[in-house]
Amino acid sequence: MSKRSGGPTIIDIAQRAGVHQGTVSIVLNGGKSQTRVSDATRERIRKIAEEMQYTPNVTARGLRNVRFNCIGVSCSYGNPFMAPDPVDLANADIADYYGASLLSGILRVAHASGYNVMHFHKTWRDAKQSAAGFRGQGIDGFLVIAPPPGSDMVIGLSALGIPVVAISASSDQHHVPSVDVDNAAGVRLALEHLIGLGHRRIGHVMISSEEVDPLIRRASFTAVLRDHGIPVHPDHVVVDAAYRDEQMRRLLIGPEPPTAIFANDDRIAKILMLLAREIGMRVPEDLSIVGFDDSPAATLMDPPLTTVRQPLVRMAEKAASLLIALVESETVPTQTHIFDPSLVVRGSTAPPR
Amino acid sequence: MSKRSGGPTIIDIAQRAGVHQGTVSIVLNGGKSQTRVSDATRERIRKIAEEMQYTPNVTARGLRNVRFNCIGVSCSYGNPFMAPDPVDLANADIADYYGASLLSGILRVAHASGYNVMHFHKTWRDAKQSAAGFRGQGIDGFLVIAPPPGSDMVIGLSALGIPVVAISASSDQHHVPSVDVDNAAGVRLALEHLIGLGHRRIGHVMISSEEVDPLIRRASFTAVLRDHGIPVHPDHVVVDAAYRDEQMRRLLIGPEPPTAIFANDDRIAKILMLLAREIGMRVPEDLSIVGFDDSPAATLMDPPLTTVRQPLVRMAEKAASLLIALVESETVPTQTHIFDPSLVVRGSTAPPR
DNA sequence: CTGAAAGCGCTAACAA
DNA sequence: TTGTTAGCGCTTTCAG
Numbered sequence: 001m002s003k004r005s006g007g008p009t010i011i012d013i014a015q016r017a018g019v020h021q022g023t024v025s026i027v028l029n030g031g032k033s034q035t036r037v038s039d040a041t042r043e044r045i046r047k048i049a050e051e052m053q054y055t056p057n058v059t060a061r062g063l064r065n066v067r068f069n070c071i072g073v074s075c076s077y078g079n080p081f082m083a084p085d086p087v088d089l090a091n092a093d094i095a096d097y098y099g100a101s102l103l104s105g106i107l108r109v110a111h112a113s114g115y116n117v118m119h120f121h122k123t124w125r126d127a128k129q130s131a132a133g134f135r136g137q138g139i140d141g142f143l144v145i146a147p148p149p150g151s152d153m154v155i156g157l158s159a160l161g162i163p164v165v166a167i168s169a170s171s172d173q174h175h176v177p178s179v180d181v182d183n184a185a186g187v188r189l190a191l192e193h194l195i196g197l198g199h200r201r202i203g204h205v206m207i208s209s210e211e212v213d214p215l216i217r218r219a220s221f222t223a224v225l226r227d228h229g230i231p232v233h234p235d236h237v238v239v240d241a242a243y244r245d246e247q248m249r250r251l252l253i254g255p256e257p258p259t260a261i262f263a264n265d266d267r268i269a270k271i272l273m274l275l276a277r278e279i280g281m282r283v284p285e286d287l288s289i290v291g292f293d294d295s296p297a298a299t300l301m302d303p304p305l306t307t308v309r310q311p312l313v314r315m316a317e318k319a320a321s322l323l324i325a326l327v328e329s330e331t332v333p334t335q336t337h338i339f340d341p342s343l344v345v346r347g348s349t350a351p352p353r
Numbered sequence: 354m355s356k357r358s359g360g361p362t363i364i365d366i367a368q369r370a371g372v373h374q375g376t377v378s379i380v381l382n383g384g385k386s387q388t389r390v391s392d393a394t395r396e397r398i399r400k401i402a403e404e405m406q407y408t409p410n411v412t413a414r415g416l417r418n419v420r421f422n423c424i425g426v427s428c429s430y431g432n433p434f435m436a437p438d439p440v441d442l443a444n445a446d447i448a449d450y451y452g453a454s455l456l457s458g459i460l461r462v463a464h465a466s467g468y469n470v471m472h473f474h475k476t477w478r479d480a481k482q483s484a485a486g487f488r489g490q491g492i493d494g495f496l497v498i499a500p501p502p503g504s505d506m507v508i509g510l511s512a513l514g515i516p517v518v519a520i521s522a523s524s525d526q527h528h529v530p531s532v533d534v535d536n537a538a539g540v541r542l543a544l545e546h547l548i549g550l551g552h553r554r555i556g557h558v559m560i561s562s563e564e565v566d567p568l569i570r571r572a573s574f575t576a577v578l579r580d581h582g583i584p585v586h587p588d589h590v591v592v593d594a595a596y597r598d599e600q601m602r603r604l605l606i607g608p609e610p611p612t613a614i615f616a617n618d619d620r621i622a623k624i625l626m627l628l629a630r631e632i633g634m635r636v637p638e639d640l641s642i643v644g645f646d647d648s649p650a651a652t653l654m655d656p657p658l659t660t661v662r663q664p665l666v667r668m669a670e671k672a673a674s675l676l677i678a679l680v681e682s683e684t685v686p687t688q689t690h691i692f693d694p695s696l697v698v699r700g701s702t703a704p705p706r
Numbered sequence: 707c708t709g710a711a712a713g714c715g716c717t718a719a720c721a722a
Numbered sequence: 723t724t725g726t727t728a729g730c731g732c733t734t735t736c737a738g
Contacts, residue, residue, distance in 0.1 A: 007488045009715055020725045025717060035718080038723060057489035059415040060715035063730040068412075068491070070471070079464075082457045100453045104435045111432075111474040116490075118423070118471045121464040135360045136410035136731085137469075138421070138491050300653030362731055373709045378733060385734080389707060413731035416714045489715085 008052040016048050017041070024049075029056050062138055071110055071323055072120040072139040073103070074153075080145060081119065097266075097295040098312065099145075102167060105316025106143060113324050115140075127156035135160060140327040143319055148210045149173055163326035167319045168213055171336040177326070179319045179337045181310035183213055186341035187220035187262070190290040190308050193343055194260045195228055198351045199288060203236035203251055203258035205268050214264050217292065221262060233258075248272060252279055252287070259352035260288035266295040269305050273348070284350035294344050303347030311339050361405040369401050370394070377402075382409050415491055424463055424676055425473040425492040426456070427506075433498060434472065450619075450648040451665065452498075455520060458669025459496060466677050468493075480509035488513055493680040496672055501563040502526055516679035520672045521566055524689040530679065532672045532690045534663035536566055539694035540573035540615070543643040543661050546696055547613045548581055551704045552641060556589035556604055556611035558621050567617050570645065574615060586611075601625060605632055605640070612705035613641035619648040622658055626701070637703035647697050656700030664692050 010028065014021040019041060027037055027045045062068045073081075080099030103117075110117045118139055124130045134142070134157060141163035147154050154174040157164045166178040194202055204221045206214055218239065225232050236258045238247045251257065252275060263269035269291030273283055281287050283303060291298060294309035318337055326332050363381065367374040372394060380390055380398045415421045426434075433452030456470075463470045471492055477483045487495070487510060494516035500507050507527040510517045519531040547555055557574045559567055571592065578585050589611045591600045604610065605628060616622035622644030626636055634640050636656060644651060647662035671690055679685050 006715080007485050011715080021715090022717080022726075023724060025715095026724095029716080035720095036723060041724085053485035055485045055488065057715050059412055059421075059489060059491050060730090061717080062412045062491075063416060063715080063732095064717045065730070066717075070491075079460060081453075082460050096449075096453050096457075100434075100449050103456075104449070107432060107435050107472055111472075114474060116471050116474050118469050119460055119464075121467060121469050132360045132406035132408045135408065136412060138412050138415075138423075296650065297653055300650055300655075302655055359731080364731080374732080375710075375734075376708060378731095382732080388734080391707060394708085410731055413714090414733080416716095416731080417733050418714070419733075 006057060008054050009057070010054075013045065013048050013052060013054055016052070017045050019045065028054065029061070059138070067140050067327065068116075068138050069114055070116040070118055070139050071106075071320070071327070072118045072137075072142045073106060073145065074120045074122075074124070074142050075145045079119075097293065097297075101312035102145065102316040105313040106320045108313075109317045109320035110324070113321075115324060124151070124153040124156070127152045127159070131156050131160055134162065141165070141323050143167060143323055144169070146211050146213070147174060149212055150210075163323060165319050165323040165326065167315065168211070169336075170212070171334050173212075175334060177322045177332050177334055177337070179315045179322070179339065181213070181315065181341050182338050183216040183341075184220040184223070186292060186308040186310065186343075187217050188224050189341060189343040190262050190292070191221065191224045191228075193306070193345065193349065194262070194288060194290060195230070197260075197288065197349060199258075199260040200230055200352075201233070201236065201256065201258045201260070202230065203238070203261040204264070205238045205248060205251070205261060205272060206264035207268060208239065217264050248275055249279070252276060252281065258287070260290070260349070263289060263291045266291040266293040266298055266305060266307055269307065269348075270297065270301060273301055273305075284348050285353065288349040288352070290349060298344070298346065301348070306346045306349040307344055308341045309344050310341050315339050359410060361407050362410070363407075366398065366401050366405060366407055369405070370398050372398065381407065382414070412491070420493050420680065421469075421491050422467055423469040423471055423492050424459075424673065424680070425471045425490075425495045426459060426498065427473045427475075427477070427495050428498045432472075450646065450650075454665035455498065455669040458666040459673045461666075462670045462673035463677070466674075468677060477504070477506040477509070480505045480512070484509050484513055487515065494518070494676050496520060496676055497522070499564050499566070500527060502565055503563075516676060518672050518676040518679065520668065521564070522689075523565070524687050526565075528687060530675045530685050530687055530690070532668045532675070532692065534566070534668065534694050535691050536569040536694075537573040537576070539645060539661040539663065540570050541577050542694060542696040543615050543645070544574065544577045544581075546659070546698065546702065547615070547641060547643060548583070550613075550641065550702060552611075552613040553583055553705075554586070554589065554609065554611045554613070555583065556591070556614040557617070558591045558601060558604070558614060558625060559617035560621060561592065570617050601628055602632070605629060605634065611640070613643070613702070616642060616644045619644040619646040619651055619658065619660055622660065622701075623650065623654060626654055626658075637701050638706065641702040641705070643702060651697070651699065654701070659699045659702040660697055661694045662697050663694050668692050 010021045010024040014024045024045055026035055027042050122133050144154050144166050146168040154164050154166050154176055158176050164176045166174050168180055169178045171178045206218055235254055238251050269289050276283050276287050291305045291307035294307045298305040298307045363374045363377040367377045377398055380395050475486050497507050497519050499521040507517050507519050511529050517529045519527050521533055522531045524531045559571055588607055591604050622642050625642055629636055629640050644658045644660035647660045651658040651660045
């Protein structure tokens with residue numbers, strides 16, 4: 001044993017086997033060295049390593065520019081794995097759903113491939129200030145979650161030679177492989193469902209955001225209605241409404257209220273549902289509501305929410321395997337892998353009266 | 354710049370500053386060296402480091418047995434951060450709640466202290482086979498989640514000199530600092546609520562488990578009823594019921610059915626609630642149900658679930674800070690930090706008819 | 707007060 | 723087929 005706290009090293013094994021450490025290194029840890037070792041010694045070394053319970057010290061390997069088998073997850077704006085408020089977890093069911101689903105997929109793929117997953121504590125400001133801090137941290141590559149259009153995090157990292165894959169983002173923006181749901185298709189699904197039911201006065205509620213996905217949904221809303229020749233009444237579209245804002249209430253009790261609302265995500269749908277009930281409107285009789293996400297809370301609302309599902313776990317799995325391929329220097333095309341959303345029809349939508 | 358891919362090293366800085374790398378190391382990265390450096394050089398080195406955007410290479414530091422600033426989270430039996438089934442996330446709301454809440458607390462504390470958090474991919478079999486694989490992995494210490502009583506993971510790791518803190522476990526079992534909710538108190542809270550309401554025929558449903566917490570709740574159930582002189586009808590206690598088992602149904606439609614049930618966790622409470630409705634029993638009129646966890650789903654059930662809340666985020670925060678203290682070799686007493694549960698009364702409980 | 711040098715565990719080019 | 727050697731970037735003891 002070495003005098004340090006760690007376990008047996010290749011030197012310990014070399015001594016026991018009566019060979020040099022270099023030979024042990026080649027046998028045990030693969031290596032691209034051209035050197036050949038006889039089967040006899042190979043076997044002997046392997047057996048001794050087994051006996052001594054040798055495990056390579058990833059740190060030392062890392063110093064030699066070998067992989068760490070570790071991918072980092074990072075978010076340019078915050079931490080989707082952390083509840084928004086430490087104490088009030090009231091909305092954790094929906095707010096955490098995004099991060100939890102992604103993590104679930106990431107872990108499945110990473111662990112199956114022998115990679116660890118690290119929540120990296122440093123946050124990105126801009127390329128100038130932040131780049132240096134992301135090197136030499138024992139991470140082979142980063143999964144960047146929902147980078148806003150203006151962020152140079154993805155580009156900054158990959159300029160450093162660090163493999164990056166973006167989630168909920170487009171490759172056109174960030175120039176690395178990425179995964180995203182087809183937001184426009186999701187919105188179309190939701191709206192055509194409402195239109196098919198006979199709705200013509202359709203509202204939209206979103207909460208102001210810098211993330212791309214919500215903004216795309218906003219744009220798609222207008223586009224789809226236009227395609228169907230349905231006018232978008234300005235009052236029916238509430239943008240930048242702060243949480244539980246008066247604007248939502250005004251929308252519901254206005255002179256010519258919508259018969260249906262497309263909520264930009266399930267959290268908003270939930271607020272609308274509670275608000276409608278408070279005002280005395282019945283869902284879906286007086287008001288149909290469609291959400292986006294299909295968070296677990298959707299099934300538990302009263303009535304259960306009709307909503308657009310995005311396959312977050314699958315998306316995350318894809319992202320993780322793209323990143324691992326990149327780390328292992330396979331060629332990965334710089335393109336957005338787009339996932340189809342699906343409409344889950346439940347009880348919150350019905351024909352207008 | 355060094356010829357490698359990494360950023361500037363202390364050598365680059367030393368050259369620019371016209372000093373030796375050792376001096377730079379002392380100035381920039383603290384160090385316990387006795388050596389003193391003049392304020393003038395200190396300042397010069399610091400400025401150059403700033404200009405060159407120097408960041409220490411954690412890997413290289415690690416090799417010298419310095420901290421990595423990284424804590425690992427690991428579970429001896431599975432992964433609470435991974436949804437049980439990749440596709441069917443139907444119960445993710447409850448199943449993931451435990452892991453997500455813990456992670457939330459862990460991340461908050463770790464990141465605030467400059468520590469990364471790593472999901473370690475190796476799983477523990479037993480000390481003989483697994484110990485070696487947890488050394489030299491770039492992790493300063495482990496947070497072990499819900500180790501079963503028979504597991505030697507915690508003891509095995511700490512025998513290796515790796516700092517460990519256990520979550521949802523007791524220090525008596527594992528001989529390291531730990532955090533846990535006061536399960537017995539939680540059960541008492543739930544049962545005395547039911548007893549206060551007038552219930553005398555009280556059932557208990559748990560799903561078989563190797564984890565300690567559920568088992569403690571099971572034992573507490575019996576103890577509390579005994580304290581109150583209430584008999585525990587064997588039919589009223591369903592143990593080892595598989596998911597949605599017939600046993601639950603039998604309990605509900607038996608000859609002398611309970612008027613109230615203590616569900617060992619919210620997931621079970623949810624199943625019971627659906628089952629009761631299916632059978633035609635009304636909650637809480639015909640059957641009161643109390644859960645354990647206060648998962649977000651509790652508020653969304655119909656009726657909203659009366660349940661026992663465990664302060665998971667706080668517990669995780671405590672565990673993380675204990676571990677960090679341990680890593681930074683402060684003295685931390687080997688004791689279980691017990692957190693008080695609280696009863697959240699909602700609509701699923703009422704006096705018996 | 708500052709410089710030199712050893713070495714953490716491992717890899718890979720090169721020498722024997 | 724095997725051994726030797728030079729580092730990776732950093733810390734720290736020991737000389738100067």
